Amino acid sequence: MATIPMTAAADRTLAAAAAILGYAIIIGFTDNFVRVIAADAGLWQFHALRGVMAMAILGVAARPLGLRLAPRNLRAVAGRSLIHGCAMLIYFGCLAFLPVATVAAGLFTAPIFVLLISRFAFGHAVGPYRIAAVLIGFLGVILVLGPASGERIGAATVLPVAAGALYALGNLATREWCAGETAETLLAGFFVTLGLFGVIGMIALALWPVPVPEGAAGFVLRGATVPTGPFLFWTFVQAGGSLIGVGLMIRAYQIAAASRVAIFEYVILPASALWSYLLWAEVVSPRAALGMGLIFLAGLIIVLRRR
Structure with missing residues (x-):
C-alpha cells in the first residue's frame, strides 16, 4: 500500500468537507x-440549561468512550471558547430583531475575515x-439576503458582521492555538462558556428586570421562567445535536486549513432551507436558490483546487 504523504494526512480537505456537511445537516435541523424554544x-x-445538559452528556460518555475533557493549554482553550461564545451570543441575540437571512448573511462573512486574518496575522499564503x-x-x-427576501443590507447588519468576525477568529484559534486539544475538550469549553454567559444573563435580568414582550419577541429580554415541556425537550435536542454537530465542525478545523474549511460552512444555508x-x-x-447554487459552487472550487 502506498504511503500517504504527511501533508495529505495533516490537511485532509475532503474529510473536513464531509465533517462540515454532517455538521450542517444536524445544526440546520436543530x-x-x-422558534419553538423562543416562544416559551x-x-x-x-444557553444555561443547554450547557448543563451538554456537559452532563459529555460527562456520562467520557469514561466509556475514553474522552479527554481536561485541556492541555487552559489559556488557549478558554480564549477560543470566549471568542466563539461571544459570536454565538451576538448571533442568537440578533435573531430577536433581525430576519434570519440578515443574521446568517452577516455571520457568513466569516470566510472573508478568515482569509484576512490568515494572511495578515498568521502570514499564511492565500x-x-x-x-x-x-x-x-x-x-x-x-x-439569499437581497430584495427577494424583503430586506436590504444596511447599518443593522453591523452586529451580525461582528459575529462573523468573531466566528472567523474563533475558527482560526481552533487550529492555531488548539491543535493539540481533542474535539471533546473544545466542545466542553464552548458549552461551559455559553452556560456561564447564560447564568450571568439570568442574574442580570433578575437584578435589573425589564419589560418583556410576549412570545419569541421577548427571547433576549426574558429572564428565568418555569420550564415548559417543549422547552425542555427541544433544548435537550439542541444540546445533543450541538454536541455532535459542533464536534464535527471542530474536527474539520483541526484537520484542514481554516481558510478552506470556512467555505464549506456555507452549506448550512441550503441545509437550513x-x-x-x-x-x-x-x-x-x-433568487435565493441561485444564491445557494453559488454557495455550492464556491465549495466545489475549494475541493477541486486542494493540494
Missing part, C-alpha cells in the same frame, strides 16, 4: 426549532482560487 423561554436560560471561491460564496449569501421546507413548508425564492 436550529429550526429555536429566554436566550439566557436556554491563493487566487480560494479568494475567488470566498467572493463567489459571499455573492451567494447576498442573493431544506429543513425549513420539510418541517414548516417554507419555500425559498428563485
Whole structure:
C-alpha cells in the first residue's frame, strides 16, 4: 500500500468537507426549532440549561468512550471558547430583531475575515482560487439576503458582521492555538462558556428586570421562567445535536486549513432551507436558490483546487 504523504494526512480537505456537511445537516435541523424554544423561554436560560445538559452528556460518555475533557493549554482553550461564545451570543441575540437571512448573511462573512486574518496575522499564503471561491460564496449569501427576501443590507447588519468576525477568529484559534486539544475538550469549553454567559444573563435580568414582550419577541429580554415541556425537550435536542454537530465542525478545523474549511460552512444555508421546507413548508425564492447554487459552487472550487 502506498504511503500517504504527511501533508495529505495533516490537511485532509475532503474529510473536513464531509465533517462540515454532517455538521450542517444536524445544526440546520436543530436550529429550526429555536422558534419553538423562543416562544416559551429566554436566550439566557436556554444557553444555561443547554450547557448543563451538554456537559452532563459529555460527562456520562467520557469514561466509556475514553474522552479527554481536561485541556492541555487552559489559556488557549478558554480564549477560543470566549471568542466563539461571544459570536454565538451576538448571533442568537440578533435573531430577536433581525430576519434570519440578515443574521446568517452577516455571520457568513466569516470566510472573508478568515482569509484576512490568515494572511495578515498568521502570514499564511492565500491563493487566487480560494479568494475567488470566498467572493463567489459571499455573492451567494447576498442573493439569499437581497430584495427577494424583503430586506436590504444596511447599518443593522453591523452586529451580525461582528459575529462573523468573531466566528472567523474563533475558527482560526481552533487550529492555531488548539491543535493539540481533542474535539471533546473544545466542545466542553464552548458549552461551559455559553452556560456561564447564560447564568450571568439570568442574574442580570433578575437584578435589573425589564419589560418583556410576549412570545419569541421577548427571547433576549426574558429572564428565568418555569420550564415548559417543549422547552425542555427541544433544548435537550439542541444540546445533543450541538454536541455532535459542533464536534464535527471542530474536527474539520483541526484537520484542514481554516481558510478552506470556512467555505464549506456555507452549506448550512441550503441545509437550513431544506429543513425549513420539510418541517414548516417554507419555500425559498428563485433568487435565493441561485444564491445557494453559488454557495455550492464556491465549495466545489475549494475541493477541486486542494493540494
